[in-house]
Amino acid sequence: MSDIVYQAGNSLYLNITNRCTNQCPFCVRYKSRKFNRKHLLWLEKEPAAEELLAAGGDISKYKQIVFCGYGEPTIRLDIIKAVAAELKSKIKNKKSKTMVRLDTNGHGNLFWGRNILPELKGLIDSVSVSLNAADAATYDKLCHSAYGPAAYPAVIDFIKEAKKHIPEVEASIVDLPAVDKKKARALAAGLGVKFRIRPYYEESYVR
Secondary structure (H helix, E strand, O other): OOOOOOOOOOOOEEEEOOOOOOOOOHHHHHHHOOEEOOOEOOOOOOOOOOHEEEEEEEEOOEEEEEOOOOHHHHHHHHHHHHHHHHHHEEEEEEEEOOOEEEEEOOOHHHHOOOOOHHHHOOOEEEEEOOOOOOOOEEEHHOOOOOOHHHHHHHHHHHHHHHHHOOOOOEEEOOOOOOOOOOHHHHHHHHHHHHHHHHHHHHOOOOO
16 A cells, blocks of 8 residues: 655655656656655555545654655645645644645646745745756756756746745755756855755665
């Protein structure tokens, strides 16, 4: 049975979709249906809001609740909004310091054909955007986006817009030889957001 929620460290991850607008060959979804050797994340069906909330249990014990998946979570924007609203209500009632985070490839505005960031204001405390490259050409080679050349500029614009509505914004890349890490770090600094290098897990995948 698929894991619709799973714990990693002091964070609880909500696995809400397999669908994605990128086809990144370095992504764990193309290596294994298990993550960290134990979490079966390939979904048989996408979970409803009620299922996610029930599976999450007592959220106050976690530092973060993270919307993620083996795909792009903003494809399920209504689920994010519904679940996040309920989570924020529970957090407020419990006077908890738990944060709500979104992990995204930054294609949400392209997918929906509108700026979705204002809809997430007050619901999402932190957003981590997969920048994945320091320039458009490298991004195209690495990510094979359904949006082609429009994808990378849209990611940059998403990061810029996120700063207006989300308290904490981070740009991240995967630790791959093809990525100019110094240039990517400088780009993130120029955008005025945090920067993180994500490890490449290929050697530890369980097939």
